[in-house]
Amino acid sequence: MLPKQRQDQIVRALKADGAGGVKVLAAQLRVSEATIRRDLEQLHEQGRLTRVYGGALAVDGGDEPFAEVSAVHADEKDRIARRAASLISDGQSVLLDIGTTALRLAQHLHGRSLTVVTSNLAVLEELQNDEQIELIILGGFVRRSYRSLVGYLTEESLRQIHVDWLFLGTSGVRPDGRVMDSTMIEVPVKRAMITAADRVALLADATKFPGHGVAKVCDPSELSVVVTEPGADEATRAQLEEAGVQVVLA
Known part of the structure; x- marks a missing residue:
């Protein structure tokens, strides 16, 4: 793989996840950690990401097209989504966060x-013709790049x-179980969603454990369930379980 292709993949992964660690990126791209560090330094100099200790953050305000983000970790997201769907009973009310999961x-x-x-316009398009589902769309400012409503x-x-379930996305889960997000404009909406739900389920693939993020969405004590993969960091999972999650x- 050419350096330019590899660096483009790094930027796409960060746009999808909000942040990424050197070890995780090296494993995903099958290159050395030293190579990833050099790539991150170059991308930081180009203004395409923000270099932080141990990894990098996506540059806010420059979202990749929704379809490209959806293609990242697609199989993992689908397994998590299928398992999450099994938690819902017919007749319940469900609040869906933004994002591709x-x-x-x-x-x-x-x-x-x-x-x-939902405030997720992609969910609206997916469910609008399903007559079995009563669909409610929240108002707000249209954030076209990520197909969401905010503000x-x-x-x-x-x-x-008030709903039975909220299914929440994240940029990353800190080692102490705090849920983080790198897109500041979405954080107040996520917090309002948590307040509106009886139970909160976090959907996060293994690359989010542990993860990064510039703003705290919630503490682990505010979560009911986390749906993730067997590869998610065991120490972080233990912190969540200790908090009663x-x-x-999947």
């Missing part, structure tokens, strides 16, 4: 008698509802 969860809800609330109107809409492996 939430979209994959929506794909596993077709034909079920549910109420789905005061979104947060105010969330204050008017059920960790479900």
